Amino acid sequence: MIKERALLIILLVAVCTLITRLIPFVLFGGKRQVPKAVEYLGQILPPAIMATLVVYCLKGADLFSASHGIPEFVSVAVTALLHVWKRNVLLSIAAGTACYMSLVQVVF
């Protein structure tokens, strides 16, 4: 039963993901002009969405627990600062993740 639900969820996510990828080709595949409002949102929405996703990832950080969310915020800072400095996606992700893993496993 649980696995059936899991299968349903994966299929649903697959279909919805495909829909988001199909939209521009279905709407603007012909010679139709892309509406100005859509073009505007296309330009400015991505950073806002990414900010929302970062908050989504950090929602589990409990400020009132023993760790006070310190591992999360320190590791985000390490990732961001390293990325501002070195601009190397892999390095930033690897260092931030290593930082987080050692903080939650060893310190807290």
Next chain:
Amino acid sequence: MKETVRFAFLKTIPVMLGYLFLGLAFGLLLQEAGYSFWWALLASTIVYAGSIQFVLVSFLGGGTSLPAVAVMTLLINSRHAFYGLSFVEKFRKMKTYPYMVFSLTDETYSLLCSLKTPAGVDEKKAMFLISLFDQMYWIAGSVAGAALGQVLPFDMTGIDFAMTALFVTIFVDQWREAKSHLPAVAGLISAIVCLLIFGGNNFILPSLIITVGVLMGLRGRLEQEVKEA
């Protein structure tokens, strides 16, 4: 043909490292949640979208209704709709059109956008191979993660932070390239306020709706700022 394969492979090396690593993290998470590598293979083959697959693991944990899963997927991936806008003309001329549309991830998009093919390389084939290689890396990483999760000799607690870190790096890159920081700040404030009001499981939808509303309201001002920058 050999030249084209070599060209496409070299272009995808950075994505290979990233996808193997992130795929591994996804596979491990899935395995920790109680799902074998077959599930990783299935998800990475038919969903194939990094960020939503991590969120998918939390969906599998229960607590999220199916309509909420659908809406969150549509919203989180809505950025894909904007990627396609750049390739409407180009993909249509390709025999592999459906696959190109399906496989347009953040990373593949960034590779295809900046692609300049030298003489002797078939551009359309190179684009297809780049898309295909990228998905192979993703599948390989996630299946390996789910299959090896139990035999890895070290504690993997906290590996899921790789997703947070990925979003942080994309956010930093977007912040640097943005002509106005207003959208990023609006998204951040709206997300935090909605998180406090609606709680962790329900805040994304109201937050994105408010963000879109605010950004549409600021359209005149923002378009001006972008033009002046």
